[in-house]
Amino acid sequence: MAFLEIKQKLMSEVEALGFPRARVVRALHSTGNVSSEAAIHWLIDHENDPDIDQMPPVAVNIDIESPEPFHITEEMRRKAKELRIRSSKELQEAKRIAEEIERKRNINSRQVEKEEEKRAREKVVQKLEQDKIERKRFGGISSERSESLATKATATKAGEKDEPRSQNSLPATSVSKAVSMRECLRSLRHHHKDNFDKVRNAYQTLFIYVRNVAKNPDEERFRKIRLSNPLFQERVGSLTGGIEFLELCGFRKEGEFLYLPHDKIDPEALNTAGSLLNSALTNPFFGVLQSV
Incomplete structure (x- = not known):
């Protein structure tokens, strides 16, 4: 047999x-x-x-592997002690570097959020100003200033005098989605901070889902997740932020499934999700610093 x-x-x-x-x-x-x-x-x-x-x-x-007995000498004990001391110093230095990297990332993230909020406020102010001009025009009230502002607003809308965007800046929607994805992963870790194995398993599972779709976009089985699946519920579905993260990747609830339609696949979103998950898995301090 x-x-x-x-x-x-x-x-x-x-x-x-x-x-x-x-x-x-x-x-x-x-x-x-x-x-x-x-x-x-x-x-x-x-x-x-x-x-x-x-x-x-x-x-x-x-x-069943049975270890072979061996004799521990004093020399072995001494070398083991030296190794532990050296490892402890290296670990402390690695933690310090990781904390500094995470602190800088948090600062950059906050700056991106503030810039996005500023652009949103400017857009609202511009819209209010344009509405006010339109109300004056339709009410028969016209002035040189209103005409000038109307002309400027029309030119901006048509893209004639739109403020040039930096070649290195991301579209606002992409930045917003990346920030939301990061917050989902932070929230997941924060709510389960006493069980790091559960958090790591969740990150690994999300990474596999994202990777499979990115590598096999034409395979429907990788774009369809049964919500009632016990394994999915244990590792992702029952955890705070798990399903929300997949929805930011493009998945949506359809009956008893999370489904990502082929025409809704966003490679940029999947790449961003994969990068954030890789950072979460390799950086032991990911999500620890909630604010700066």
């Missing part, structure tokens, strides 16, 4: 995240027992497989 070789350590790690054993066995076998992370990615990609909860129809040989 054929056997599936499954490593006990990897199986325990994946089962500890709440996955049924049948799924774990399939995932580890399919990924060649490489790592628990590879198995989790496989489970997410194949969550809708009809036989996902069926134990493979072959015997399973669980490899």
Whole structure:
């Protein structure tokens, strides 16, 4: 009889995240027992497989790894102590650098928000001024100033004298969406700050959803998520900001699904989402500093 070789350590790690054993066995076998992370990615990609909860129809040989005994010498203890001291100093320096980077990012984010608010206010003021001019014109009241402002407003609207935009600046809608995405991820971490594993799993799952759509835009199965799926609910759906983040990526609720229509795919939004999620996964201080 054929056997599936499954490593006990990897199986325990994946089962500890709440996955049924049948799924774990399939995932580890399919990924060649490489790592628990590879198995989790496989489970997410194949969550809708009809036989996902069926134990493979072959015997399973669980490899229980037993450590080989060895003698710890004083030299080993001394080197281990030196390594711990050096690692502690390096970790403190890394934390300091990460905190400084995050602080600067927060400052930049606040500046972007303020600039966006300023543009919005200017737009409202311009609209009010233009409405006032129109009311005067229709009421038969005309003046040199109103005519001048009307001409300027018309020229601006037609793009004749529109203020030139910096080549390096982003469209306001893109900046707004990026800020909203970042706030979703910050909110998710803030509400679950006592359970970093849950936060990390949520970020990983969102990253996989975004990556799959970006790489396979024509595959509908990557653009359709069942809201009632227990795995989705556990890792994303039940967490504050999870569904909101996917909606900012273009997904929308349709019945019992989150669905991203093919004609609504926004590569720029997906790239922004992927960049923010990568930062959240690689920067241990992402979202810790809520204000500067």
